[in-house]
Amino acid sequence: TKPKEPELPxxxxxxxxxxxxxxxxxxxxxxxKTLDTLEAFKEHISEFTGExxxxxxxxxxFQNPLPLHCTTKFCDYGKTEGxxxxxxxxxxxxxxxxxxELSVTALIVTPRTFGARVALxxxxxxxxxxxxxxxxxxxxxxxxxxxxxxxxxxHVTLGCAAGVEAVQTGLDLLEIxxxxxxxxxxTQVEMDLGTLSYLSxxxxxxxxxxxxxxxxxxxxxxx
Ligand code: ACK
Numbered sequence: 001t002k003p004k005e006p007e008l009p010x011x012x013x014x015x016x017x018x019x020x021x022x023x024x025x026x027x028x029x030x031x032x033k034t035l036d037t038l039e040a041f042k043e044h045i046s047e048f049t050g051e052x053x054x055x056x057x058x059x060x061x062f063q064n065p066l067p068l069h070c071t072t073k074f075c076d077y078g079k080t081e082g083x084x085x086x087x088x089x090x091x092x093x094x095x096x097x098x099x100x101e102l103s104v105t106a107l108i109v110t111p112r113t114f115g116a117r118v119a120l121x122x123x124x125x126x127x128x129x130x131x132x133x134x135x136x137x138x139x140x141x142x143x144x145x146x147x148x149x150x151x152x153x154x155h156v157t158l159g160c161a162a163g164v165e166a167v168q169t170g171l172d173l174l175e176i177x178x179x180x181x182x183x184x185x186x187t188q189v190e191m192d193l194g195t196l197s198y199l200s201x202x203x204x205x206x207x208x209x210x211x212x213x214x215x216x217x218x219x220x221x222x223x
Pocket of ligand 1: 010011070071074135136155156157165166167168169170
């Protein structure tokens with residue numbers, strides 16, 4: 001019998017250490033609590049609820065079943081393009097189980113997702129697959145995404161609205177970055193954590209005054 005090929009995981013990424021996960025969850029939940037009390041947010045509440053006067057509890061609105069992580073390569077157990085080649089990269093094999101620090105520079109909130117933007121270092125970019133930013137991006141958004149620096153999609157999904165898949169967080173982030181680049185920012189509000197801006201259709205972007213760092217392990221994940 002032939003030796004069995006090693007199975008490919010659902011995805012590879014940096015996973016926050018448990019104590020870091022708690023710290024980030026607390027800090028980001030506090031932000032959500034403040035956000036849904038802001039007048040600027042309430043003005044656009046219908047973009048979340050479909051009704052003008054209805055309040056929304058954002059902490060309940062967003063759910064997250066997976067451990068906090070920043071995906072590098074979604075492999076879907078070998079079904080996605082380049083999954084095997086990625087798993088076999090020397091840099092991937094060498095990085096497995098190694099610790100690394102991620103830097104979160106912004107938070108995003110949309111009617112679909114709640115996420116943290118991750119600024120990858122040059123070393124971390126070696127684990128970021130070529131073309132990963134563009135994967136599954138709608139053709140209309142593609143030219144704007146191609147104009148963004150590689151690694152722009154790097155994020156941690158903090159939560160998704162009911163019925164929304166986590167893959168949406170990276171897509172929402174790209175859309176926001178593209179709108180920002182076109183100078184489409186609206187209302188700006190100063191908050192303790194940084195500057196909050198509104199980008200139409202229920203999209204909010206908080207630029208952190210100070211990046212939030214988190215210790216992680218690079219690893220594969222399978223369910
Ligand atoms: O928040 P995420 O990066 O978005 O973490 C999850 C993880 O893989 C497990 O589902 C991400 N993911 C799912 N589908 C894709 C895809 N087609 N392209 C890139 N990332 C994906 C998801």
